[in-house]
Amino acid sequence: MSNVILKSIIEMTGQRDVDSLECSLVATLAEMAPIHEACLYRRLSQNDAKAVEEIICLSVSKNDVGETQYFWHDPGTLVPIDSNLEKALSVKNPVLYQVSSGIRLLIPMSCEGEIIGVLSLESTQGLSEYKALIEGVVKIYENYSIILNESERDKLTGLLNRRTFDNKLSRLLKIQRVIKEEDVSSERKKGKPQRRYLGPDSFAWLVILDVDHFKRVNDTFGHVYGDEVLLTLSQKMTSTFRSSDLLFRFGGEEFVIILEPIPFEMAQKTVDRFRRLIAEHPFSQIDQITISLGFSRITENDYPQTVLENADKALYYAKEHGRNCAHNYELLIEKGE
Known part of the structure; x- marks a missing residue:
């Protein structure tokens, strides 16, 4: 024994x-x-x-x-x-x-x-x-x-670090595949414990956000204040998003969020609500800090790197079109942008 x-x-x-x-x-x-x-x-x-x-x-x-x-x-x-x-x-x-x-x-x-x-x-x-x-x-x-x-945690913010991203996303995709294959309504009828219901329009979403003009913040106020901005941002992320959402700091001023499966309209509102929350937050020493965001749908058949690249393209579009905004990759493709 x-x-x-x-x-x-x-x-x-x-x-x-x-x-x-x-x-x-x-x-x-x-x-x-x-x-x-x-x-x-x-x-x-x-x-x-x-x-x-x-x-x-x-x-x-x-x-x-x-x-x-x-x-x-x-x-x-x-x-x-x-x-x-x-x-x-x-x-x-x-x-x-x-x-x-x-x-x-x-x-x-x-x-x-x-x-x-x-x-x-x-x-x-x-x-x-x-x-x-x-x-x-x-x-x-x-x-x-x-x-x-x-x-697995970023030393400054306490969020998940870049090293854990692939494993966490792969696990989420596995769970999503399992749930998609099941007849959830029949489980409910049998009195079994419920899963988070994935309707036909519900998907997980990968969000990349970036602090606008962060280099200027560092150059003007110093790296200590820059770290304070990043720490405040991470704290807002932790208090705003659900415990079932995954929050990462990829390095520098770039952060990634994986939202649990929800419809597109809800994902869009969630992302933009957080953008407004940061824009309206009274940071010390500076009038306003804003963020730009890009997000992309995650399906059970996607590769982590592909989803990340799609969200990054949407973020790049947001940066090139005024900053302090959020854009969805699939919607941009649909519009031919």
């Missing part, structure tokens, strides 16, 4: 990004304890307080010859917050209770003291003798995730 534990922990701490670490945590616990289902839920923003997002779920069963089988469920399910989940999120202590398939153990997951999600483990037998082992593995995960999280 000790060799199995050691091997699993070595494998878990060998991961190099947070998404892989999350998968490794669930797989490690499924190997160590008599668990038939392990799920990881991510806490969403206050606007989504009635649900958590199931980002990973692993089912474990035996086949006809007694061999262990592992089945990874598709991510993206929204799970309503019941009284037990609410307790785990608020009290910050493990919650154990009976379910139809046995017992369920909910373990709050924290990052630097903040509860960011819940680990759910189901078993047909008691987990009391595994409690210390499970909590130990979770603590190793939490400590190591802090290190990985720091490596």
Whole structure:
């Protein structure tokens, strides 16, 4: 048993990004304890307080010859917050209770003291003798995730950095492909947890934004003030966009946002609303800071680099046509621009 534990922990701490670490945590616990289902839920923003997002779920069963089988469920399910989940999120202590398939153990997951999600483990037998082992593995995960999280973050703004972009976008495209293939309405009728519904006109969107005349700001007021502008911009991004949207700093004054699937009209309003928010913000020492934005649709069949180039072309158009504006790549192509 000790060799199995050691091997699993070595494998878990060998991961190099947070998404892989999350998968490794669930797989490690499924190997160590008599668990038939392990799920990881991510806490969403206050606007989504009635649900958590199931980002990973692993089912474990035996086949006809007694061999262990592992089945990874598709991510993206929204799970309503019941009284037990609410307790785990608020009290910050493990919650154990009976379910139809046995017992369920909910373990709050924290990052630097903040509860960011819940680990759910189901078993047909008691987990009391595994409690210390499970909590130990979770603590190793939490400590190591802090290190990985720091490596994925921009040092100045705390946003995701350029290095993580391809992996994050590839994961989003995979989820989008899965959800597009499913009949969401039939899931709802069966009483299953709901996914974020993707209507026929809903897509994820990639937004590139750039601070207008940022070199002039640096040259006039110095790099320290320039950093202050970038920090304020990143803080506005974090407070404005949903927790399910991905926010990146690509370097310098260039930022990237991946909006979760929404219709075009909503994406356009979201992008332009943020542009106005920055233009109206009272920066110190300077009358006004503005941004230009370009955005492009993301479909499940796109390559990350292609989407990035399309959004960048729309940004270039915005820069060449007055700045302090936002343009969509597909709309520009449709108009022949």
